[in-house]
Amino acid sequence: MKKVVAWSAEDVSNWLSKEGMPEYIDALCQMDGPALLKLTETDFQKPPLSLLSSDAGQQLLERLETLRIETHIEAHKNGHANGHIVRLPNGTTKPQRNGSLAMKDFSMEMIHIPMPTIEATRSSFPVEWGKTGVAFIYAVVCFVTTTVVISVVHERVPPKEHTPPLPDKFFDLFDRVEWAFSICEINGMLLVGLWLIQWILLKYRSIIGRRFFFIVGTLYLYRCITMYITTLPVPGMHFKCSPKLLGNWEAQMRRVMKMIAGGGLSITGSHTMCGDYLYSGHTVMLTLTYLFIKEYSPKRFWWYHWLCWTLSAVGIFCILLAHDHYTVDVVVAYFITTRLFWWYHTMANQQSLKETSQSNPFSRVWWYRLFQYFEENVNGMVPKNYQLPFSWRALQWNRGVKYSRLDSQ
Amino acid sequence: MAASELIHDSDDVRLQVEASVTTPTAPLHPPRVANGDLRSTVTGSVDGKQERGRLGSLLQQNQLIHSLSSGLRRHCHYVKIPVQEEHAVQLPTEWWKTGVAFLYAAFNLVFTTVVITIVHERVPDKSVSPPLPDKFFDYVDRVPWAFTVTESNGLILVGLWLLQWICLKHRSIIGRRCFFLIGTLYMYRCVTMYITTLPVPGKHMVCAPKLYNDSTGKIWRILRLISGGGLSLTGSHLMCGDFLYSGHTVMLTLSYLFIKEYSPPWMWWYRWFCWALSASGVVCILFAHEHYSIDVVVGYVVTTRTFWWYHTMANTHALRQAPNNFLSRTWWNPIFNFLERNVRTTVPVAFTWPVALPSACRQRYRIVEGGRDE
Numbered sequence: 037m038k039k040v041v042a043w044s045a046e047d048v049s050n051w052l053s054k055e056g057m058p059e060y061i062d063a064l065c066q067m068d069g070p071a072l073l074k075l076t077e078t079d080f081q082k083p084p085l086s087l088l089s090s091d092a093g094q095q096l097l098e099r100l101e102t103l104r105i106e107t108h109i110e111a112h113k114n115g116h117a118n119g120h121i122v123r124l125p126n127g128t129t130k131p132q133r134n135g136s137l138a139m140k141d142f143s144m145e146m147i148h149i150p151m152p153t154i155e156a157t158r159s160s161f162p163v164e165w166g167k168t169g170v171a172f173i174y175a176v177v178c179f180v181t182t183t184v185v186i187s188v189v190h191e192r193v194p195p196k197e198h199t200p201p202l203p204d205k206f207f208d209l210f211d212r213v214e215w216a217f218s219i220c221e222i223n224g225m226l227l228v229g230l231w232l233i234q235w236i237l238l239k240y241r242s243i244i245g246r247r248f249f250f251i252v253g254t255l256y257l258y259r260c261i262t263m264y265i266t267t268l269p270v271p272g273m274h275f276k277c278s279p280k281l282l283g284n285w286e287a288q289m290r291r292v293m294k295m296i297a298g299g300g301l302s303i304t305g306s307h308t309m310c311g312d313y314l315y316s317g318h319t320v321m322l323t324l325t326y327l328f329i330k331e332y333s334p335k336r337f338w339w340y341h342w343l344c345w346t347l348s349a350v351g352i353f354c355i356l357l358a359h360d361h362y363t364v365d366v367v368v369a370y371f372i373t374t375r376l377f378w379w380y381h382t383m384a385n386q387q388s389l390k391e392t393s394q395s396n397p398f399s400r401v402w403w404y405r406l407f408q409y410f411e412e413n414v415n416g417m418v419p420k421n422y423q424l425p426f427s428w429r430a431l432q433w434n435r436g437v438k439y440s441r442l443d444s445q
Numbered sequence: 446m447a448a449s450e451l452i453h454d455s456d457d458v459r460l461q462v463e464a465s466v467t468t469p470t471a472p473l474h475p476p477r478v479a480n481g482d483l484r485s486t487v488t489g490s491v492d493g494k495q496e497r498g499r500l501g502s503l504l505q506q507n508q509l510i511h512s513l514s515s516g517l518r519r520h521c522h523y524v525k526i527p528v529q530e531e532h533a534v535q536l537p538t539e540w541w542k543t544g545v546a547f548l549y550a551a552f553n554l555v556f557t558t559v560v561i562t563i564v565h566e567r568v569p570d571k572s573v574s575p576p577l578p579d580k581f582f583d584y585v586d587r588v589p590w591a592f593t594v595t596e597s598n599g600l601i602l603v604g605l606w607l608l609q610w611i612c613l614k615h616r617s618i619i620g621r622r623c624f625f626l627i628g629t630l631y632m633y634r635c636v637t638m639y640i641t642t643l644p645v646p647g648k649h650m651v652c653a654p655k656l657y658n659d660s661t662g663k664i665w666r667i668l669r670l671i672s673g674g675g676l677s678l679t680g681s682h683l684m685c686g687d688f689l690y691s692g693h694t695v696m697l698t699l700s701y702l703f704i705k706e707y708s709p710p711w712m713w714w715y716r717w718f719c720w721a722l723s724a725s726g727v728v729c730i731l732f733a734h735e736h737y738s739i740d741v742v743v744g745y746v747v748t749t750r751t752f753w754w755y756h757t758m759a760n761t762h763a764l765r766q767a768p769n770n771f772l773s774r775t776w777w778n779p780i781f782n783f784l785e786r787n788v789r790t791t792v793p794v795a796f797t798w799p800v801a802l803p804s805a806c807r808q809r810y811r812i813v814e815g816g817r818d819e
Contacts, residue, residue, distance in 0.1 A: 149526055150526070151524070151526065192578045193578075194575070194577070194578065198575070199574055199575060199577070199644075200569070200573065200574060202569070202574070202641055202642055202643060202644065203567045203568075203569065203641070203642045204640065204641045204642075205639060205640045205641070206640065261742070262739055262742065262743070264580060265579065265580045265581065265737075265738040265739055265742065266577055266578070266579045266580070266737045266738055266739035267577055267578045267579075268577060268643075269574075269577065314739060362640075362641040363640040363641055364637055364640050364641040364689060365641075367636070367637065367640065368637070368743065371747075372746075374774075375750055375754075377771075378771035378772060378774055378775075379750075379754070379771075381771050382757075382764070382770070382771045382772050385767070385769060385771075386761065386763065386764060386767065388761060388763055389757070389761065395760045395761070395791055396757070396760075396761075397752070397753035397756045397757050397760075398753060398757050400749075400753060401753075417769060
């Protein structure tokens, strides 16, 4: 709405007819905006206006006041909150804020209405590949440390004959099935592959990749600690542990390299070492990839979620069926993975939890500073938008307009 | 949001957003319009024309209210402002919920003793399964009196927490939380103890002989363990197998967390003292070679995570309405909702005398006053 001071005579006439006062149009046809605003009561006591008006121009004057207030509000829209009380002695406007009153001979009840802060509509998701790089390096360091610790722990595993496998409830109920562990590893590779494809298609892949690397790195770091401090014996007599290389650093290095190259899987023949039981890394990968797949895919792909859940659950069951881990390894791994995932995402999505305070117990974890570094510029929940990793525009064959659910670059 | 936008939208009622007030004879309180603009025009003179204007403006106020509400309904551009209820309703006591939590904790403690008795039968013999290699045991040799230190520290901490709890103002709510956490942590412990049985951590441990099918003997053992509180000090804990994870660590850590959470900020020396008791108690468990290091670490992690999780859910009210509340995916979320549904704010740390002052004192005061009046 144009300001009243900028109105022309035509605008004034339009306004008069809109307000339901066509009788004034002829008399005021020469008036423009500023002149209209200067109308007072005295003008209505003289002809020609006194002849036209039945109420001495009260209605028009009141409408004018409204107009003045409206334009005043338009001009100062951002500054006023929560009500606008205007005192108009003799036609001058004096804007007041939020309940302050200039008049003393007036008692008004003030109620304080706390306005709830509407969540920032400007959600920002800066890309920041540098931070994702840091997270990736962190994950790689944790993986390498895990491999080194497995190699160290292997030297301390008591031999099968010396310490038989511990009593385990699941092993009492189910006998060993030989091919089960291959199923577990195949499921794991499928899930990791699916998650990789999904991650490439995500729009905010830098932020989500950062989260994945951080959580995986931390879980493997915890695993290093639990594996190292107490060494459990092998869960079954079927295990073939490679011989111990006592003090032979070169051979140990080569073993570590072989394991990293094979990804720590038995299928690739890289994992012949024993002792890494508490807790199970296979369970961590199966659970974590499923959690990420489910979290960052659209809700309507329920069949996809169910497929991944089945892969994950069958994989975990097969670990136990193959007698490759104790039950407590799997349970502890599941517990820690889910708790860390949910904890991290709750902190990331809730702005109030990103500050250290007495009422924020979540800020007492040791990785809180690292979390703040990664997530300080991310405001709000990361939306599940999809985008092809490279632009298809160069390869477009048809010139027609394409509508797609994927975001364009 | 200027009411003028609403006015222009509605094509039926032509509105005047004004409330005329005449002074000083009859100040008219402007109508309370929720969530909207309020403009008042004060005209200084009392005039006959004002009378007509006043009636007209009354009518207009009603029209304003009507149009605003219909406009609001139509456009739904409003923000819900929750009006805070009175303070008294914020933290209801609800002792019966505390009773339910107490029963839950008691059931889980009894269940733990039953599971310990069952697991005892399955512990492999020391000669068959020697103690597992443990990094801490490699560095530190066993100190025999260390476990007594642990248990006395535990008793002192539990006693201090009990005293503190009695003096708290909102003891029903806090007691509820304490019972629920104890119950849940011991239930997790039952699960981990039962599924895989670790061998004894040291050759020094004396395990009672196994009662293979002697049910009466087992029940006697359970009762003895409960009556002794599960402590070796009282001579009630002669059974082995309850290693993963350590119940002593849970009690030491949990009582310290509660003491710290619900004590006034100025008592820093008290908190440091309790931290020292707790930390030394936990370390002495390892010195005494009574638990593996993994038992203590897992016990500490599970206790702290569950405690902080619960309190974040309870204190962060924005989470309760959040659409994507990950914290509510735990299995105990329905129990949490049941216990904390009516607790609307963070529980403040306030203390009060546990028993009211005897009424005889008050009576005496009243008699004195009555005497003076005469």
